[in-house]
Structures are given as C-alpha cells and as structure tokens.
C-alpha cells in the first residue's frame with residue numbers, strides 16, 4: 001500500500017480489538033466513552049448487515065477542516081464542505097474542538113462504518129447506488145433519531161423538507177449520481193433539494209413498510225425495479241400517514257445515464 005500522511009499523532013490515543021482511534025490530545029477527555037459506545041454500535045450495524053465480524057478499523061479524528069482535507073486529498077478530490085470519509089479502509093472525520101460531543105462523534109463514525117459495510121456488498125455486485133448507501137448510513141447511524149422519536153417533528157420535517165410546495169421532488173436518477181454535488185441537488189431550475197434528506201426518507205419508508213432491506217441489498221434487479229416507482233410510492237405513503245391531500249411536484253428531468 002502506498003504510504004500516506006495521517007496528519008495526526010502516529011500512535012493511537014486509545015484502542016481495543018475493534019477500533020484504534022488516532023486523534024489530538026484535546027479529545028482525551030471523551031475517548032474512553034466514545035470507544036465504548038462505538039464498540040456497541042458496531043455490533044448493532046454488523047447485525048443489520050448480517051456480518052459476523054469485521055477487522056479492526058483505524059479512526060482518524062481531525063480538529064481542523066484544513067487538516068482533514070489535506071488528509072482526504074491523498075485519496076480523492078474532496079469538496080470544501082466534506083467532513084468525513086471511509087477512504088483506505090479507515091474512518092476519518094472532523095470535529096469541533098470547542099464543542100466536543102461524544103454522541104455526535106459516535107453518529108458521525110457509525111455513518112461512515114455503515115458505508116464501509118455496504119461497500120462490501122456493492123463493490124462485488126454493482127456500482128454504488130447512492131440513495132441506498134446514504135439512506136442506510138443515515139438510518140443506521142441514527143443521526144435523525146429525533147425524527148424517529150417525535151412524530152410531530154417528523155411531520156413538520158416532511159412538510160418543510162420534502163413536500164413543501166416550493167420544492168420539486170427529484171427523480172431517482174438524480175439520487176444515483178456519483179460525485180460531490182449529492183448534497184446540493186438542484187431540482188431542475190432554482191430550488192435546492194438535499195439528496196441526503198430524500199435518501200433518508202426512502203430507507204425509512206422501506207423500514208416502515210417492513211421491507212427485508214438486508215436481502216434487497218444483494219438483489220440489484222429488484223433495486224432497479226424499485227427505482228421506477230419508490231419515490232412516488234414513498235410520498236404517497238407519508239402523505240397518507242400525515243393526511244396530506246395535495247400532491248407535490250415531481251421533477252421529470254432525467255439526466256443522461258453516463259453522468
């Protein structure tokens with residue numbers, strides 16, 4: 001393997017059989033608690049994917065964006081807003097040294113760990129399907145747990161972030177695009193739309209209607225079939241749940257397959 005610069009102290013600040021965390025001294029007060037939490041979370045995510053075990057993973061935690069980007073540039077061309085990756089089999093993420101929160105870091109790290117697990121499947125079966133990958137990462141990391149626990153909050157979020165009349169719901173082809181504009185989806189003309197949010201909702205929908213997601217991940221024919229109608233089905237489902245009668249606007253624009 002090509003050698004690379006970690007931009008962090010060369011020995012782990014803490015480690016166990018599951019993870020070795022590399023970080024600056026300012027993380028010291030929380031590393032024990034963090035390691036304990038992510039070791040438990042790792043088992044939950046492995047169980048979801050049906051994986052028995054996973055080799056020990058290195059985690060790199062950066063307290064400055066520039067330092068993180070310098071690290072990431074050794075593997076790919078990161079956009080300026082990039083905060084985390086799973087390049088080179090390691091999990092790397094930025095944190096704010098003025099506001100160090102164990103649970104935020106836990107969620108960030110488990111988001112990337114979900115990508116690592118899912119990459120084991122798609123790398124052998126098909127090109128990365130981004131809405132599935134990002135949707136799973138958000139659902140499995142529980143980063144939107146406030147929306148899961150509070151129905152009113154979820155309803156408000158759905159109304160404002162997904163079906164607000166100023167928005168146009170993207171076509172699934174926008175959500176399958178590789179590249180750095182994923183979180184900056186523009187719905188054809190003027191309205192920005194977050195690819196992450198609709199991806200979260202699509203996977204939550206599959207969970208809510210009790211789809212066997214674990215098996216679906218191995219079945220590209222079914223995924224491709226699902227893509228023909230999942231967005232409309234999902235919106236129809238939550239419109240019914242929340243008693244919303246008005247149908248939102250759907251984008252009809254399909255970018256060419258080669259993008």
Ligand SMILES: [Zn+2]
Nearest residue numbers: 111115134137
């Ligand atoms: Zn992600």
